[in-house]
Amino acid sequence: MYLSPQFKPFIKFGLVGENMQAFLKGATQGVKPQKDKATASGSGENKRQKPVPWVEKYRPKCVDEVAFQEEVVAVLKKSLEGADLPNLLFYGPPGTGKTSTILAAARELYGPELYRQRVLELNASDERGIQVIREKVKNFAQLTVAGTRPDGKSCPPFKIIILDEADSMTNAAQAALRRTMEKESRTTRFCLICNYVSRIIEPLTSRCSKFRFKPLANEVQRERLVEICEKENLKYSKEGIDALVKVSEGDLRKAITLLQSTARLSTEKEITESIVVEISGVVPPKVIENLLQTCYKGNFEKLEIAVKNMIDEGYAATQILSQFHDVIIEEKLGDKQKSVITEKMAVVDKCLADGADEYLQLLNLCSVIMQQATQSA
Ligand SMILES: Nc1ncnc2c1ncn2[C@@H]1O[C@H](COP(=O)(O)OP(=O)(O)OP(=O)(O)O)[C@@H](O)[C@H]1O
Numbered sequence: 312m313y314l315s316p317q318f319k320p321f322i323k324f325g326l327v328g329e330n331m332q333a334f335l336k337g338a339t340q341g342v343k344p345q346k347d348k349a350t351a352s353g354s355g356e357n358k359r360q361k362p363v364p365w366v367e368k369y370r371p372k373c374v375d376e377v378a379f380q381e382e383v384v385a386v387l388k389k390s391l392e393g394a395d396l397p398n399l400l401f402y403g404p405p406g407t408g409k410t411s412t413i414l415a416a417a418r419e420l421y422g423p424e425l426y427r428q429r430v431l432e433l434n435a436s437d438e439r440g441i442q443v444i445r446e447k448v449k450n451f452a453q454l455t456v457a458g459t460r461p462d463g464k465s466c467p468p469f470k471i472i473i474l475d476e477a478d479s480m481t482n483a484a485q486a487a488l489r490r491t492m493e494k495e496s497r498t499t500r501f502c503l504i505c506n507y508v509s510r511i512i513e514p515l516t517s518r519c520s521k522f523r524f525k526p527l528a529n530e531v532q533r534e535r536l537v538e539i540c541e542k543e544n545l546k547y548s549k550e551g552i553d554a555l556v557k558v559s560e561g562d563l564r565k566a567i568t569l570l571q572s573t574a575r576l577s578t579e580k581e582i583t584e585s586i587v588v589e590i591s592g593v594v595p596p597k598v599i600e601n602l603l604q605t606c607y608k609g610n611f612e613k614l615e616i617a618v619k620n621m622i623d624e625g626y627a628a629t630q631i632l633s634q635f636h637d638v639i640i641e642e643k644l645g646d647k648q649k650s651v652i653t654e655k656m657a658v659v660d661k662c663l664a665d666g667a668d669e670y671l672q673l674l675n676l677c678s679v680i681m682q683q684a685t686q687s688a
């Protein structure tokens with residue numbers, strides 16, 4: 312039976328098989344009600360740790376807390392001071408602060424009470440076909456609003472419609488937005504958020520100010536992680552933090568999630584490199600090297616067994632692929648051979664993304680590497 316690395320320590324205590332099942336069941340059952348309670352009562356600083364995921368606990372509460380995205384923060388701060396807000400389009404890789412930024416800005420603009428009336432948040436979990444755009448969005452956009460808050464403070468005389476994960480909207484729905492966006496510009500601002508800007512139709516992008524959210528720089532991530540470690544009273548080593556930064560590749564959400572898992576796994580609440588590597592599912596470089604050497608030997612039967620073993624070990628094929636890629640680039644192969652191999656990698660990557668069989672795909676790739684490598688011999 313394959314166990315993900317998080318659960319390996321339980322084997323030591325004999326928590327396998329049925330016991331393990333019971334443990335997992337108990338864990339999921341136990342977490343749910345507590346989680347509701349935690350969100351209901353806000354993120355109060357209690358001595359006893361509440362099971363709030365750290366990504367939520369440390370989500371930036373105001374625009375100033377958003378790290379590394381200076382341009383967009385500057386624009387939003389201007390509009391918080393009273394200048395007008397353009398329609399916005401945020402795009403960039405996951406975990407770089409897109410959703411957090413607009414939610415924080417909206418909260419600062421309207422305060423907690425008005426927020427519900429003034430902000431319509433739709434994401435990929437909501438139905439966002441053309442019908443919803445025509446009815447829900449259009450109706451909400453048509454409402455007029457006052458320029459003051461109940462507490463007397465002034466607030467911008469417009470509403471915000473946040474369309475998160477806009478790249479999953481159908482083209483027809485996007486097209487339906489075009490005219491609404493223009494017609495209601497006096498009362499409504501749109502904020503579209505997506506990972507792939509190329510999936511947003513041109514007429515919409517040209518109506519918005521575009522902001523690219525960059526993958527977070529290593530230094531910024533490190534700072535943030537160290538800050539969290541200190542707030543959570545964790546012991547950490549420089550190598551441990553570096554390992555977190557390295558595996559997360561600019562995705563701060565991934566880094567924070569990993570940090571939390573690591574903290575939970577290690578008994579002394581210590582963040583060390585070895586635990587991070589184990590928990591992140593990175594394939595040990597030696598294993599990758601061994602597989603590569605098997606490819607070079609040119610024996611297909613042996614290769615078949617090696618690939619099967621890799622999959623049985625539970626390593627994710629996408630992870631193997633990405634590490635393979637880094638290694639192959641550095642290998643002593645001809646340019647032609649490398650190009651054939653990397654092209655195959657692209658195809659395999661696409662197939663894996665579409666849900667193809669991991670074993671077959673990996674074997675396919677390895678056999679191409681074998682073919683190319685043995686040709687030169
Ligand atoms: N620039 C940042 N500054 C501070 N914290 C950040 C930043 N980017 C990400 N985070 C952390 O990562 C978590 C996730 O960020 P967020 O939900 O904003 O990502 P996203 O860009 O919307 O990603 P996705 O494209 O997957 O929706 C936040 O809760 C926060 O803890």
Ligand SMILES: [Mg+2]
Nearest residue numbers: 409410411475
């Ligand atoms: Mg998001």
